[in-house]
Amino acid sequence: MNRSFAQALSYLLHPAVFPLLGTLAVMQFSPYFIPSNVLIITLALVFTGTYVLPLAISYLLYKLDVIKSLEMKTAQERRIPYLVGAICYYFIATMINVLQLPREAYLFLLASTIIIVLHLMLLRFMKPSAHLGGIAGFTALLFALSLKFQINLLPLIALCIILCGFLASARLYLKAHTPTEIITGFLTGVIVVFTVITLG
Template sequence: MNTRFAQILSAALHPLLMPTLIFATLFYIAPEAIQNLELFNSTSRVGMMSLKMGLLLLIFLQTFVLPVFCIYALYRFKFISDLKMETLADRRVPYLVSVAIYTFVAVFFTFNLRQFPEVSLILTSIAFSISAVAFISLYWKISAHAVGISGTVGALLGIAIKLALASLFYPVLVAILIAGFLMSARLHLNAHTPAQIIAGTILGLVVSLSVVIFFI
């Protein structure tokens, strides 16, 4: 694999982008997976946007823009030495900040958007995965990229199976293919060992599949 391509793939598929990717897929390819979504989408708007677009933008701002801004602030104030966060020392504080943000987001959706329980549950599973990554990263460098992309695969696959949604067949296949490329990219860049990739994959799949199968 070309090093430049591996770097671009790692940046484009950053773990913090996975919630946006999951919900963009569900909202626009399999909206029937989200209870009441089409009903409220046809009757409600967020400014000039449809409800679906408004929700997706809110998720993007809360789960990507806000954590990225906080991580950049940590870098500017010298709490971390490198934005790539390749060492355990650089990962610990940003991960704890991300845990706090994602926990807040999960609680916010749980109590303020009760008409969409599936969204709250998926966000809660993501918050739990990030918490697990943050804890493990106190001692060992597990692959957050593997956790993120495998969690995405697990969420989409679990929903497709449980709700028998044929519309998610191709998105799941594409997600699996992308996961393979991304993990290969992380290995090519020597960002992680095979063990760290495998551990991340197992963590992401187990958490996302468990939440979908048992709670949605």
């Protein structure tokens, strides 16, 4: 693996893309009828609340010199952006629930909020991989949907597992995380999302 490939993979599989992908997966694979205009509005809402808004606030923090880099390489730099992210995710999850959209979408965003809070708490001791938390949580969502609705998502799940391996290797290659931080990110993503979706 070379550096360019590792960086490209880290950007393509950034944790911020998975709330949108997860919501889309729920809308596509759940048995509920969802009009196309509702789908578009929901995806726009999730994208704005979990990607655009946190990114804009992170950029503002960067311009104010609160954080040194948008990559947030240190645990200290991640604290405020993580707190902002958790608030944004919870707000969007609540809106999804109030609007009576598929419950699994609400549960997935709620689980994502919990993962961010867990990672925020763990920053005292380590810097858990948000990248692995994101893709592992998405993989767990697919697995939970497959079991819950009795649909065959195994090819997609298998692809995600392979991508988890590549992404973990990329983050280690870039020296962004230690093996412990990679495993912690992966486990929090899998355990929290699968538990919340199946028991929610």
